[in-house]
Amino acid sequence: MRGILVTKSLTKFFGGFKAVDNVNLTLHEGTVTSIVGPNGAGKTTLLNMISGVVKPSSGRIYFMGRDITGLPVHKIVRMGIARGFQIPCVCSNLTTLDNVRVAVLSRMGKLCNMFKLVDGDGEVYSKATEILKTFGLYDKRDLLAQDLSHGDRKLLDIAMAFALEPKLILLDEPTSGVSSSEKNRIMKTVEKVIREKGITALIVEHDMDIVFSYSDRIIVMYDGKIIADGEPEEIMSDRRIESLLLGCERL
Amino acid sequence: MGFQNTLYCKVLVLTCILLLLSIPLAGSSYLNFLACMALVYSIWALGYNLLLGYTGLLSFGHGAYFGLGAYTVAILTTRYSIQSLPVVLGTAILVSTFFGTIIGYLCARHVAKYFALLTLAFSQLFYALTFKLYKWTGGSDGIGVKPLKLLGLEFSGIGDTVSYYYLVLLFFLLSLYTSWRIVNSPFGKALQAIRDNPLKAESIGIPVKRYKWYAFIVSTVYSGLAGALYAPLFGHVVPDLFHFSFSGEVLFATLLGGHRIFIGPVIGAIVFTIARSYITAVTIYWPLVLGLLLVIVALFFPHGVIGTLYTTLKGRFRRL
Numbered sequence: 001m002r003g004i005l006v007t008k009s010l011t012k013f014f015g016g017f018k019a020v021d022n023v024n025l026t027l028h029e030g031t032v033t034s035i036v037g038p039n040g041a042g043k044t045t046l047l048n049m050i051s052g053v054v055k056p057s058s059g060r061i062y063f064m065g066r067d068i069t070g071l072p073v074h075k076i077v078r079m080g081i082a083r084g085f086q087i088p089c090v091c092s093n094l095t096t097l098d099n100v101r102v103a104v105l106s107r108m109g110k111l112c113n114m115f116k117l118v119d120g121d122g123e124v125y126s127k128a129t130e131i132l133k134t135f136g137l138y139d140k141r142d143l144l145a146q147d148l149s150h151g152d153r154k155l156l157d158i159a160m161a162f163a164l165e166p167k168l169i170l171l172d173e174p175t176s177g178v179s180s181s182e183k184n185r186i187m188k189t190v191e192k193v194i195r196e197k198g199i200t201a202l203i204v205e206h207d208m209d210i211v212f213s214y215s216d217r218i219i220v221m222y223d224g225k226i227i228a229d230g231e232p233e234e235i236m237s238d239r240r241i242e243s244l245l246l247g248c249e250r251l
Numbered sequence: 252m253g254f255q256n257t258l259y260c261k262v263l264v265l266t267c268i269l270l271l272l273s274i275p276l277a278g279s280s281y282l283n284f285l286a287c288m289a290l291v292y293s294i295w296a297l298g299y300n301l302l303l304g305y306t307g308l309l310s311f312g313h314g315a316y317f318g319l320g321a322y323t324v325a326i327l328t329t330r331y332s333i334q335s336l337p338v339v340l341g342t343a344i345l346v347s348t349f350f351g352t353i354i355g356y357l358c359a360r361h362v363a364k365y366f367a368l369l370t371l372a373f374s375q376l377f378y379a380l381t382f383k384l385y386k387w388t389g390g391s392d393g394i395g396v397k398p399l400k401l402l403g404l405e406f407s408g409i410g411d412t413v414s415y416y417y418l419v420l421l422f423f424l425l426s427l428y429t430s431w432r433i434v435n436s437p438f439g440k441a442l443q444a445i446r447d448n449p450l451k452a453e454s455i456g457i458p459v460k461r462y463k464w465y466a467f468i469v470s471t472v473y474s475g476l477a478g479a480l481y482a483p484l485f486g487h488v489v490p491d492l493f494h495f496s497f498s499g500e501v502l503f504a505t506l507l508g509g510h511r512i513f514i515g516p517v518i519g520a521i522v523f524t525i526a527r528s529y530i531t532a533v534t535i536y537w538p539l540v541l542g543l544l545l546v547i548v549a550l551f552f553p554h555g556v557i558g559t560l561y562t563t564l565k566g567r568f569r570r571l
């Protein structure tokens with residue numbers, strides 16, 4: 001089986017510091033994979049390289065058989081990789097609705113139109129509202145993104161990634177900084193959409209209960225390296241990893 | 252968003268248009284001249300604000316595209332005796348947009364960090380060139396501008412100010428309408444996304460550098476038009492149009508009115524023009540006063556004069 005995403009010897013140096021160390025990773029289509037590991041393990045840097053935000057020092061990245069190493073972010077997005085950020089990344093002076101609408105417009109290739117009014121486009125509006133409803137943001141559609149709560153901004157960030165209808169979605173700690181009741185709500189929604197649409201997902205997450213409940217596969221990163229990779233049961237029964245992850249949950 | 256569709260808003264817009272239409276009824280050619288000036292600056296600032304307020308890019312060099320439009324009109328009418336209004340205005344806009352396209356590419360695409368500095372450098376380059384190319388440009392003396400002609404009518408600020416005012420008003424309303432459309436178009440929303448969060452914009456598939464470039468080009472269309480309308484108004488153009496302090500005027504007018512509000516640059520341009528006409532009448536230290544005003548606006552009106560008043564009033568109403 002060929003993977004939808006393949007990384008070969010992916011390495012990133014920041015100065016002399018090796019943040020990601022020779023990562024070989026293959027993701028299979030339609031699967032949900034979680035990355036766990038302590039702070040500073042290189043999880044975000046790995047996602048940054050796949051999404052094009054950070055250029056790898058060495059190694060290659062293939063998406064659906066095509067080499068995407070070093071392509072600009074917006075081109076990688078157009079190919080079908082969307083990304084949610086660890087710190088919510090939204091357009092603060094646009095309304096919730098407009099944030100999602102820009103993503104929908106981008107997805108539909110309608111962005112470069114100067115002469116139509118956004119409000120006049122019913123198709124874009126209905127797609128955007130559908131996404132807002134899915135993520136429980138519909139009632140807050142006219143609020144500026146800067147006036148949303150932290151949890152809602154996190155949701156909006158993720159909703160915008162889904163609005164791009166990606167083949168592969170990368171989510172960086174989708175539940176960090178969110179109350180535990182919210183956590184489950186977010187992950188239920190995310191999992192439902194991922195499974196419904198058959199999206200391949202790579203998710204960084206700390207909460208092991210959550211990770212265990214939705215993952216097909218768990219990868220453990222430590223010091224920039226993948227130190228374990230397997231089905232949830234395998235990983236959870238590994239005593240070595242348990243102590244490592246307990247350490248990181250305290251952080 | 253809701254505000255734009257209310258009856259209240261429609262009435263307000265209509266009243267403003269009627270007010271603008273009736274200015275020449277006062278019968279003062281000085282007032283007509285001043286109104287022309289304010290509207291020319293408004294056109295300039297509306298385009299400029301697509302860059303500053305909507306894309307978040309600070310340019311110190313938009314005098315260059317204004318100057319290119321103005322000099323094109325001057326050179327065509329005096330050196331080549333081409334006075335046909337559509338030909339002259341069209342060429343002026345083309346010339347400034349042409350240079351805007353090239354310079355915008357260099358500024359927005361390649362050196363994002365030094366954007367403001369680079370725009371300034373290019374405008375100073377044109378400033379130096381107007382002295383070097385004195386055979387064309389008349390050097391430091393500048394050159395005269397002949398009236399524009401259409402259907403047997405002559406248009407200039409020197410002759411019949413009423414007809415010239417209506418010409419400028421027509422282009423102002425056109426600029427207002429088109430820039431309002433752009434701001435509310437998918438492209439306009441993309442620009443606002445870039446302004447708020449370039450990383451996020453890129454991450455939803457917006458080619459950020461390219462869109463910044465497009466925004467630059469569009470803004471120079473307005474600068475070129477404004478410059479082209481300015482030339483016959485004064486009947487004379489000078490190299491100062493390319494000096495960076497002149498570029499500072501559009502920045503100042505935009506900040507004065509508020510770059511976060513669509514109509515802000517227009518209000519700023521009007522207030523700026525009126526203030527200057529009064530202040531230059533009583534003191535020769537206009538640049539000093541301008542500097543002081545800028546400091547006051549920056550310190551006490553972070554969202555522009557109108558923007559800050561608007562937010563404060565909104566706060567008041569909420570508390571009531």
Ligand SMILES: Nc1ncnc2c1ncn2[C@@H]1O[C@H](COP(=O)(O)OP(=O)(O)O)[C@@H](O)[C@H]1O
Pocket residue numbers: 014019037038039040041042043044045046
């Ligand atoms: N832009 C950067 N410049 C320098 N060091 C960085 C940069 N980004 C991340 N790092 C370092 O790389 C290591 C891995 O960071 P990161 O990928 O954010 O880890 P994680 O997401 O697993 O917590 C950390 O030690 C961090 O300090």
Ligand SMILES: [Mg+2]
Pocket residue numbers: 043044045086172
């Ligand atoms: Mg991280």
